[in-house]
Amino acid sequence: MTSRPYVLLSCASSLDGYLDDATDRRLVLSNDADWDRVDEVRASCDAILVGANTIRRDNPRLLVRSAARRRRRVAEGRPESPVKVTITASGDLDPSAAFFATGEQLVYAPDGTATPGETVPMGERVDLAAVLADLAGRGVARLMVEGGTGTHTAFLTAGLADELHLAIAPFFVGDSDAPRFVHDGRFPWHAEHRATLVEIRAIGNVALHRYLLSQSEVDRHWLRAAIELSTRCPPSETAFAVGAIVVDAHGDELARGWSRESGGTEHAEEAALAKLDPADPRLAGATIYSSLEPCGRRASRPRTCTELILAAGIPRVVFALREPPTFVDGRGAELLAAGGVEVVELPDLAPAVREVNRELL
Template sequence: MTRPHVLLSVAVSLDGYIDDRSDERFPLSNAEDFDHVDRLRAESGAILVGAQTVRRDNPRLLVNSAERRAARVAAGRPEYPLKVTVTHSGALSPDLRFWHHGGEKLVYTTDAGGCLVSEKLAGLADVVSLGASIDFATLLDDLGHRGVDRLMVEGGGRTHTAFLAAGLADEIRVAVAPMLIGQATAPRFVLPAEFPGGPARRFHLADVAALGDVAVLRYFPKRSGAT
């Protein structure tokens, strides 16, 4: 069994925020970047977001391009990637758009959360309990058993932090938007944590690209950036 390749994808402001404090999602990306993200989704076996992102943003999390969806089907893949979320508490409403668009859905949760979410999402998603707590390595093992070759993780901060702190991210795609948010309590890409190698560890920078006014950086954390 092989774990999926894990790509963390995030858009940040120049000062490192992924959103502002308003109730509506703050648009950091531009049309070119959104299209590139759509292509990466189409190349993925599964897309994962944390439960807080599902509740806050109420995303559909789809491959929007009909041409890309058709190419997936022609290649023998489902029209849409598997949509995955992670919740400790199981507090997810069945009315959220996440459950009512696209293909199959999967929820990873705890034993306690599973009791709640299994009943609420009956017929909408498969629910898998990972025990008393959520172990992201076990989650990847399960996705590998399901045949998922590439996992695209789109947030939020807690979820990205969990993958990075556990040393499970193979690739990081950071789209840097030319703006400043400047709100101390606005959400960031990662939260404080103990990361493998600490602050002295440098990631390998594989690529820098301009998509309109957005700079896209591509890092491989498991390779050393030192020369």
């Protein structure tokens, strides 16, 4: 059991970052196609969380709308819609709210709060990390957070979000009294440490921006891209197929390469680094993602990939599969760590690397 669920924040806002206007009418920010996208995301999750103010202001039902998606969930042994979750400091919730009408509900509140659904007492205050730990203990692996402003701010400033789906409506609200996407705060993502944009999609006249927020998900994104790159390698009976990508501290790709890219015997890390100026200052904060552990021993070149990485001053290496002793006993990870490099291994992606190299393994 993981310590917390995967947390996906979902939000629609105006061009100037507002979730609504200041009137009593609900502002429509999205369109039918985007609502269907949100419904698909809901159907993929185990629970949906909103703040108590969202229940009071918007009275959401938080159900999967598509009958086909509900049937698919039931066929998978899951309830028709995800568990509905809210957090309240006061317990001031209307028992007739749509949130409580159907399905399973969880209410996280201080001790003694009486609300419909199952109430989970949290002591004097509601702690987000404790909420997530409790949800994980209940089998929630994927949590969708749909707002509002205070809830989004709390998850983001605490660094407890893995992904953000931000749909931008093509108009301005221009009213400082209206609710914004987030309040002021100290966020982990700023000018020197940015979120990783992985998708921009036009959905009618709405633009979906999808960002990865947690380092673990950013690492998986780039490592999957490196593994996909390895499928370009020319076949060889004496060397593995490997892909490598160098990414700077801002999340921008600097270079990529793959084994035997030029038809010779170069390795993936070597091919990528050869495209960069060794004096490039961005290398000092970069990460190199390699589908296979960088080599620590080599017969075809005077310098190993481990030596090239150390010489480049790259402080972080992420790979999926330890180099099998098919050709050499490389020990690249140990040599890199001894050289002061942070080495991260993601063995859950190793089967994909083995599949690319199945003829040699």
